[in-house]
Amino acid sequence: MKTLLDIDHLNIFLRSPDGPLHVVRDVTLALDRGEALGIVGESGSGKSMTALALMRLLPRSAKCSAIRLSFDGQDLPALEDGVFSRTIAGPRIGMIFQEPMTSLNPVYTIGRQMTEAAVARGLLSSAAARKKAIDLLDRVGIPDPEGRMNQYAHQMSGGQRQRVMIAMTLMLDPDLLIADEPTTALDVTVQAQILDLLDDLRRERQMGLILISHDLAVVAQRTDRVAVMYGGEIVEQGTARDVLFDPRHDYTRRLLAAVPRLDGAPGRPAPTLPRTDEVIVARDITRVYMTRKGLFEPKREIRALDGVSLSVKRGETLALIGESGSGKSTLARILLGLDQATSGDILMTGRPIHDIPTAERAAFVQPVFQDPYTSLNPRRRLSEIIARPLVLRGERDRVANLEAVREAMERVRLPERLIHTYPSQLSGGQRQRVAIARALVTGPEALICDEPTSALDVSVQAQILDLLDDLRERMNLTLLLVTHDMAVVHQTADRVVVMRGGRIVEEGTAAAVLSRPTSDYTARLLAAAPRFEIA
Amino acid sequence: MTDTDITLTTVELDRTTTLSPGQIFRRRMFGHTGFLIGAGLILIIAVVAILAPVLAPHDPFAQSLADRMLPPVWSEGGRWDHILGTDQNGRDYLSRLIYGTRVSITIGIGAATVGLIIGVTLGVIAGYFGGWIDHGISFLLTAQLALPGLLLAMALVFIIGPSIWVVIGIVGVLHWTYYLVVTRAATQRFRSLDFVAAAVAAGASPRQIIWYEIMPNLMSSIIVIFTFELGIAILAESSLSFLGVGIQPPTPSWGLMIAEGKQAMFYRPWLVILPGICLFLLVIGANLMGDGLRDITSPEGRNE
Numbered sequence: 001m002k003t004l005l006d007i008d009h010l011n012i013f014l015r016s017p018d019g020p021l022h023v024v025r026d027v028t029l030a031l032d033r034g035e036a037l038g039i040v041g042e043s044g045s046g047k048s049m050t051a052l053a054l055m056r057l058l059p060r061s062a063k064c065s066a067i068r069l070s071f072d073g074q075d076l077p078a079l080e081d082g083v084f085s086r087t088i089a090g091p092r093i094g095m096i097f098q099e100p101m102t103s104l105n106p107v108y109t110i111g112r113q114m115t116e117a118a119v120a121r122g123l124l125s126s127a128a129a130r131k132k133a134i135d136l137l138d139r140v141g142i143p144d145p146e147g148r149m150n151q152y153a154h155q156m157s158g159g160q161r162q163r164v165m166i167a168m169t170l171m172l173d174p175d176l177l178i179a180d181e182p183t184t185a186l187d188v189t190v191q192a193q194i195l196d197l198l199d200d201l202r203r204e205r206q207m208g209l210i211l212i213s214h215d216l217a218v219v220a221q222r223t224d225r226v227a228v229m230y231g232g233e234i235v236e237q238g239t240a241r242d243v244l245f246d247p248r249h250d251y252t253r254r255l256l257a258a259v260p261r262l263d264g265a266p267g268r269p270a271p272t273l274p275r276t277d278e279v280i281v282a283r284d285i286t287r288v289y290m291t292r293k294g295l296f297e298p299k300r301e302i303r304a305l306d307g308v309s310l311s312v313k314r315g316e317t318l319a320l321i322g323e324s325g326s327g328k329s330t331l332a333r334i335l336l337g338l339d340q341a342t343s344g345d346i347l348m349t350g351r352p353i354h355d356i357p358t359a360e361r362a363a364f365v366q367p368v369f370q371d372p373y374t375s376l377n378p379r380r381r382l383s384e385i386i387a388r389p390l391v392l393r394g395e396r397d398r399v400a401n402l403e404a405v406r407e408a409m410e411r412v413r414l415p416e417r418l419i420h421t422y423p424s425q426l427s428g429g430q431r432q433r434v435a436i437a438r439a440l441v442t443g444p445e446a447l448i449c450d451e452p453t454s455a456l457d458v459s460v461q462a463q464i465l466d467l468l469d470d471l472r473e474r475m476n477l478t479l480l481l482v483t484h485d486m487a488v489v490h491q492t493a494d495r496v497v498v499m500r501g502g503r504i505v506e507e508g509t510a511a512a513v514l515s516r517p518t519s520d521y522t523a524r525l526l527a528a529a530p531r532f533e534i535a
Numbered sequence: 536m537t538d539t540d541i542t543l544t545t546v547e548l549d550r551t552t553t554l555s556p557g558q559i560f561r562r563r564m565f566g567h568t569g570f571l572i573g574a575g576l577i578l579i580i581a582v583v584a585i586l587a588p589v590l591a592p593h594d595p596f597a598q599s600l601a602d603r604m605l606p607p608v609w610s611e612g613g614r615w616d617h618i619l620g621t622d623q624n625g626r627d628y629l630s631r632l633i634y635g636t637r638v639s640i641t642i643g644i645g646a647a648t649v650g651l652i653i654g655v656t657l658g659v660i661a662g663y664f665g666g667w668i669d670h671g672i673s674f675l676l677t678a679q680l681a682l683p684g685l686l687l688a689m690a691l692v693f694i695i696g697p698s699i700w701v702v703i704g705i706v707g708v709l710h711w712t713y714y715l716v717v718t719r720a721a722t723q724r725f726r727s728l729d730f731v732a733a734a735v736a737a738g739a740s741p742r743q744i745i746w747y748e749i750m751p752n753l754m755s756s757i758i759v760i761f762t763f764e765l766g767i768a769i770l771a772e773s774s775l776s777f778l779g780v781g782i783q784p785p786t787p788s789w790g791l792m793i794a795e796g797k798q799a800m801f802y803r804p805w806l807v808i809l810p811g812i813c814l815f816l817l818v819i820g821a822n823l824m825g826d827g828l829r830d831i832t833s834p835e836g837r838n839e
Contacts (some may be wrong), residue, residue, distance in 0.1 A: 336732075336736045337735070337736065338732050338736060358738045359738045361738070362736060362737050362738035365736075366736060366737070367732065367733060367736045369732065369733065370729075374730065375728075375729035375730050375732075375733055377748050377752070378752065379752050379754075380751070388737065388739075388747070389737040389738075392734075392737050392738050392739050392743065393738065435733070438733065438737075439733075442737075
């Protein structure tokens with residue numbers, strides 16, 4: 001096969017307040033026509049920078065150099081910017097980004113956005129472009145492609161938008177498609193469909209594919225070769241099979257060990273004593289949102305939760321699983337007192353929630369949120385953030401509070417020297433530890449964690465899950481874990497509740513639900529979860 | 536699993552930056568030419584205002600009819616004891632300009648502060664509580680924007696009677712809309728973030744959340760608007776004084792000096808040009824400083 005892409009010793013420097021930052025070091029990669037290459041690494045490993053350098057999309061402050069950077073025999077750095085964007089970016093190399101919600105222009109129709117590039121370049125007449133766009137939308141699995149051409153991005157779901165993005169890049173028949181975390185923002189079942197689609201298209205058109213992801217399991221299933229990046233360098237490169245089953249580099253091994261897995265023994269042994277003490281009980285919870293489009297339009301109701309009942313028993317980890325829109329986060333917010341149920345009762349340790357004063361509820365249950373980048377006040381130091389719940393409770397002794405903060409930080413394994421830093425100086429994993437420390441500083445009995453790891457890298461996810469489980473055991477906590485990830489459930493949960501469209505579709509022990517799901521929906525979720533297998 | 540944990544954690548630690556937000560702020564500040572020029576101008580003008588009695592060569596109120604309408608020292612007939620000449624009543628122009636700095640600075644800061652208190656209070660309340668409160672305050676905003684500001688200010692000063700404190704109050708009361716628009720939008724954004732939800736779950740009251748969680752995040756934008764409003768308020772005072780309803784003679788105010796110099800403008804142009812230059816420097820200094828602060832405090836570090 002012919003070499004399509006040849007990168008030799010690519011180096012990228014970024015300007016930073018601390019001086020130049022060497023973000024990509026001597027990366028050497030090659031890709032043949034029709035081949036799929038996976039690039040795996042944590043955030044900050046330089047994997048996206050490498051892809052952006054190929055497309056000349058690096059930030060302005062970046063400097064990039066390479067011994068050789070050639071595409072289909074053409075020397076890329078020699079091309080002028082104008083020539084490059086006319087002949088390479090688009091017609092030869094296409095790129096799909098992570099966030100389908102923002103990568104389409106909201107004010108133009110899908111049809112206009114799809115045909116624009118081909119027509120503006122004079123490659124197709126506008127009628128021919130329209131016909132091709134409809135064919136491609138059909139190919140990527142958009143129902144009613146003709147009607148969709150006149151719609152806007154906001155009329156589609158995230159998965160559909162990502163399909164439109166893929167169809168749009170295919171309009172110019174690129175020889176190489178770069179997909180930068182194409183499914184990270186999507187639900188598992190949608191993720192599986194999109195990845196299948198990319199794989200089929202690659203075979204069909206003999207396209208080169210570079211799939212960038214932090215998720216080894218995703219990459220392993222869909223690519224021929226895998227490059228593992230760490231700290232700007234490629235630490236290991238080889239066939240997908242070799243890298244996954246016979247990893248040579250230490251880092252790859254650690255990364256593999258960190259990935260939560262669906263196969264193998266469950267992460268937790270069954271409890272020796274059956275737990276009976278129900279600490280949080282929700283009975284027949286319904287939450288209805290009223291919306292209306294305009295001032296004079298009739299009101300429409302949206303049922304986010306529809307008659308949901310569940311109970312959480314003392315000392316257990318209950319996983320609440322479902323895709324986006326299933327109502328799982330709404331339920332969590334109601335239990336935390338951040339939202340009110342339209343009807344239904346919630347009991348905490350046997351008392352109805354609206355009889356419990358705010359302070360008492362705060363002492364009983366605390367939250368950990370999904371995104372550690374928004375859950376910490378950027379203008380406060382860690383010492384202030386973690387001590388805040390204590391101050392709110394009326395404990396104003398600075399010395400005692402500082403001592404409590406130190407203790408909480410030690411519990412979540414944060415080094416003490418970070419006590420006076422601001423959140424912006426921390427990594428995502430450290431921030432999530434701070435959020436957990438804040439939740440635990442008052443010694444609550446229960447934690448409600450809303451997707452606590454889905455904004456984090458796989459390796460960090462493992463640490464946070466470990467930490468939560470460890471804390472549950474040591475502090476006899478009750479955990480309600482809201483998640484969309486079946487593998488996380490497998491590793492940490494005692495019991496599982498599966499939600500869909502505001503209702504509970506299945507409930508049971510983790511082992512039973514994962515091995516013998518009774519509802520179709522759970523079975524589909526399980527089938528869609530990425531595994532360590534090679535097709 | 537345990538050894539995984541330790542090794543990965545140390546790697547994570549290496550990635551943290553060593554600069555505190557304060558250090559980054561200082562670095563950006565000294566790298567921003569516009570900000571340095573603006574802040575320098577404001578600093579100089581503030582020092583002049585404070586040290587006016589020391590710097591002014593003459594008493595700004597002392598009249599000397601024998602020395603009326605002297606030109607500045609570089610023109611024909613200029614004298615070294617009145618460097619910038621004298622006005623219609625023979626008062627030293629430089630001394631009057633120096634004392635005028637005090638009026639401009641006092642009114643600028645005072646009016647911008649009055650506007651800040653009104654605008655930020657309303658903006659935070661509207662943004663935080665939303666619903667009908669937000670509708671009510673937004674209506675107030677629309678009403679204010681529909682009013683002809685200078686006309687209303689003239690009418691009010693005329694009715695209440697002119698004094699420096701009345702001018703400060705009225706100019707302030709008419710300049711809060713910018714604060715409201717910005718703080719309302721910013722509060723709405725911060726309110727939806729998880730750190731506010733975490734505070735609610737920890738039992739914080741709305742008052743505690745607004746003061747402890749939201750206000751520190753609004754500070755940088757409030758400071759920026761303050762510097763812009765400073766310039767606007769100074770111009771408003773000058774306009775009012777020029778029209779005769781602001782600062783009353785014989786108090787030296789730049790706007791009033793322009794008004795008094797108006798009659799003699801064609802054969803004694805410095806009477807108008809000199810206070811005009813002072814106004815220009817002060818307002819451009821405030822605006823450059825505001826622009827600079829906006830760039831320095833923005834997270835993306837514009838114009839870097």
